[in-house]
Amino acid sequence: MDKYEDPKRACTPKDITSDMRKQHGLTMTYMQAYRAKEKALNILRGDPTESYNKLPSYFYILEKTYPGSVVSLKKTAEDRFLYAFVVLEPCIRDGSSILPLAYAIVDSENDASWTWFFERFRKDFGERENMCIVSDRHDSIWKASTLVYPELTRYVCIWHLWNNLLKKCRGNQEQVRKLYFALAKAYTLQEFSELMGRLDTIDKKLGVSLFDSGYHKWSWIHATVKRTWTLTSNIVESINNSIAKAREFPVYLTNVYNEAYEDNKELSHRMTVRASIEFLHIVTDGMKRFSVCLQSRICSCGRFQLDEIPCGHAVAAIMYKHQHGEDYCSAYYSNKNFKDIDAIPVEPLPCKSTWEIPLDVLEQIVLPPDSKRPPGRPSLKRMKSFDEVKFKRAKMTCSKYGIEGHNKKTCSNLPK
Incomplete structure (x- = not known):
């Protein structure tokens, strides 16, 4: 049971069958070990389906501990969980540091969920000077942000754009990669034009693709909002990576x-x-x-x-x-600014045994989402981008003479 207390420690059904055989001399099937693991997790962490009903109490304590915070819970007509939105008061009050301003729990990344998130975000955070949105060009993010924040400038994460560009690359990928990131970070229009000319000599289609994407959406020199070194959505990816193990639980930088x-x-x-x-x-x-x-x-x-x-x-x-x-x-680079980030008090929530929840909050009903588990094992790792996948190139062999490096069509050994 102790092996399941640390979410970062992996314990698979295969490990369980091996431990039971070595320690107790028992033979278990894979499915028996899998069901035993699920039962142990429910004992330690609670039933995921029952945890949704604890959200009203959790949000009540959250608002009481951090006065001024904003929480929102949306349910269906049948009292089933749909969305949850949280903004902590210290993040709203500061607003000038690198902090997660808001987070939400949704059924999936779709137009409806992203629109709801941006509506809540605009209501609580508003619009501020030099504010912009940097994303991976997810269709729902683009549609929802355009609908809720039509006046804001939207930028593309240069890393995600590179992975899309890489699929069209037919030349030297390493050379194209250096040129592309140099283009994104060019300081002058003259430098940008020179680099674009060099890219055109390798593959003109890549230059056309970048033009169609809109220079102002990814190029530093064409940007209309000062976003300093924020050219990617890496901050979001870092947060996603840090909470990857936490997703297995119930719902409950100078x-x-x-x-x-x-x-x-x-x-x-x-x-x-x-x-x-x-x-x-x-x-x-x-x-x-x-x-x-x-x-x-x-x-x-x-x-x-x-x-x-x-x-x-x-x-x-x-x-x-x-x-x-x-x-x-810039004042953003000062030691004082970085010290002020650590000065923002975000105290841990009090022990659950000390919670005093009003009766009207306890009587609220939140049922689990009405969803079916898809077939197969749930993926615990993110999908790798095109640039991260290592493809094995098939060896080309001439069917006429059996020589590697070319096929029959391009064979130079055939009689003229």
Whole structure:
């Protein structure tokens, strides 16, 4: 029984049959071991179907522990569970840190569930300056966000777009990959055009596909909202990975920025600076010249205004004026901002034995969803993307002479 207390420890029916044979000398079938495991899990964690009826009590304690939090439970006409939505008050109050703003439990990712989620999210979180949506282009996310947030800009996760592009790639995949991610992170339109020209020489269809996707949806330089380094939906994927084991239960980040600045500072030592006016400087780097405006925090290379960290040219101008580079970094990169994230109090819920639930909450009925279990074993791992799957290439053999590397149609040994 102890093996099931830790959700990260895997114990399969095969392990159970092996343990029973070694420890007790008993022989069990696979199905006997499977049913024994299901019964042990129900004893430890409770019956999943009964856990839905505990949600009203759980949400009541959640609101009482974190005043100002928002919870919402939607049921069908037959009192069966449909959706649940949770926003913790500390996340709403802060709103400027990397925190999970809201989460929901739904039947599946479809138009109705995503629309309901965005409606609840807009009601409780509203709309804020420079707010945008980055997703994997899931049809339901795109439709629902367009319906509920028509004024917001929607961006595509460059990693998911790359996996879609990879299926169409016929050239050197590694070369195309480097060009694509360089395109997504290009700082100037000139740099973007040069990289796109190089991609066209490999496969023009890829350039057409990226154009059809909309440059403004994935390219940094074409974006209309400052989203700094948020080019992917990796934060969401990280959360999904961290709660993967929790899904088996009943229903019931500053070093990178410092390194970037230090690298730019190292590059600035080889540059020369000539002041034009008080805030405008001309910086020479080899055979190239760049204009830097410290007041507007803009450099002609494009990095200063997009990264919101002084680029090498800006660092050279800052050092020329004997000032501190930290004063020209975005407040989001400051030590204070990262310390403030840990200062947000999110206390654990009190012990269940101390809960005092009103009678009207206890009398609420929430039945499990009316769904049938699909055939086969449920998948516990996410589906791998096209880029992660390693395909074994079939060996091509000439049927005429049995030589590998070509087929009969392309054989050069056939008589002319």
